[in-house]
Amino acid sequence: MPRKILVFTGDIYEDLELWYPKLRLIEAGFDVVVAGEEAGRTYHGKHSYPCRADAALGEVHAADFAGLVVPGGFMPDKLRRDPRVLQLVRDFDAAGKLVAAICHGGWIPISAGVYRGVRVTGSPGIKDDLENAGAIWEDAPVVVDRHFVSSRKPADLPEFCKALLGVLG
Numbered sequence: 001m002p003r004k005i006l007v008f009t010g011d012i013y014e015d016l017e018l019w020y021p022k023l024r025l026i027e028a029g030f031d032v033v034v035a036g037e038e039a040g041r042t043y044h045g046k047h048s049y050p051c052r053a054d055a056a057l058g059e060v061h062a063a064d065f066a067g068l069v070v071p072g073g074f075m076p077d078k079l080r081r082d083p084r085v086l087q088l089v090r091d092f093d094a095a096g097k098l099v100a101a102i103c104h105g106g107w108i109p110i111s112a113g114v115y116r117g118v119r120v121t122g123s124p125g126i127k128d129d130l131e132n133a134g135a136i137w138e139d140a141p142v143v144v145d146r147h148f149v150s151s152r153k154p155a156d157l158p159e160f161c162k163a164l165l166g167v168l169g
Helices: 015-027 075-079 083-094 103-112 124-132 154-168
Strands: 004-008 031-036 042-044 050-052 067-070 098-102 142-145 148-151
Touching: 004 015, 004 075, 015 031, 015 067, 015 098, 015 154, 031 050, 067 083, 067 103, 067 154, 075 103, 083 098, 083 103, 098 103, 098 154, 103 124, 103 148, 142 154, 148 154
Parallel strands: 004 031, 004 067, 067 098, 098 148
Antiparallel strands: 042 050, 142 148
C-alpha cells in the first residue's frame, strides 16, 4: 500500500485540524499531499495560518494514496459542491482506504454518500446532517468504523491521530 496520504485544503479550513494530522503523519513516515482547487495556491485557515496546496483536486487519484484526511472549518462546505472531491471520497471508500474527517469535515463524506450505516462523530453542529445522511452519530472524541475515522473538534486531535495511525497500520 502506498505510504502517501491526501489532505484536502481550501480557504477557511480549521488550522489545527489540517496541520496537526499532517505533521503527525509525516512524523510517522507518511508522505502527505495537500490538495486544493489549484496547485501551488496558498489557502488561509480560520485563524489565518497559510497552507500551500501541493496538488490540484483534479490531478489526484485515490489509487495513489493509503488514505484521506478531511479537516473541518468552513472549507468543507465549499468543497462538498465539487464533483471531483465527492468522487475521490467514493473511490477511497470503494477501495476500503482510510476516510478520516474531523469536525465539519464530515460534510464531505455526507455529500459523497458514503456514511449510510457508518458509526461516526463530528461537530455537534452537523449531528443532524450526519443522521439525515444515514450515519449513526456518537458523542465521542473519536469513532472508528472499519476504514472510517471521525472526531468532533480540535481538542480531540490526539485521539484522532492515534486512530488514523491505527487504521493505517
